[in-house]
Amino acid sequence: MRIMAIDYGDAHTGVALSDPTGLLVGITTTIDSWRQEVVVDRLTRLIEEHRPEEVVLGFPRNMDGSDGRKAEQYRGLAARLEEAAGIKVILWDERRTTIDAHRILFNQGKDGRKRKKIVDSVAASLILENYLDYKRMRRE
Numbered sequence: 001m002r003i004m005a006i007d008y009g010d011a012h013t014g015v016a017l018s019d020p021t022g023l024l025v026g027i028t029t030t031i032d033s034w035r036q037e038v039v040v041d042r043l044t045r046l047i048e049e050h051r052p053e054e055v056v057l058g059f060p061r062n063m064d065g066s067d068g069r070k071a072e073q074y075r076g077l078a079a080r081l082e083e084a085a086g087i088k089v090i091l092w093d094e095r096r097t098t099i100d101a102h103r104i105l106f107n108q109g110k111d112g113r114k115r116k117k118i119v120d121s122v123a124a125s126l127i128l129e130n131y132l133d134y135k136r137m138r139r140e
Contacts, residue, residue: 004052005128014120016128028121058094
């Protein structure tokens, strides 16, 4: 069962796909665009190409669990993607994923420019890992 995770951002959107078994993070990529319609189009093409059974969109939550300031924008993206790709989009708590992604890349010695180019795909990988862990725990 292939699963896609998305870390949507203002200028860059990270995408991570699991391996076909749905156990490990496989492919990652970044969509560089400010325009939501471009992001939806690229995501739709990736969905058509890789045929994930589930799509998980990182959803902004505040540390107290309430919706973040961009929550409606993300719900709108999910609705547009569901309509364009014909697949349900699961909103998934993304608290701290970008911070953790920056920390991971910093610890690997990546400078600021290199981190900026790949941080969103790393954040998408973290979202995917969290979701896969959740699914594994539900099966046990």
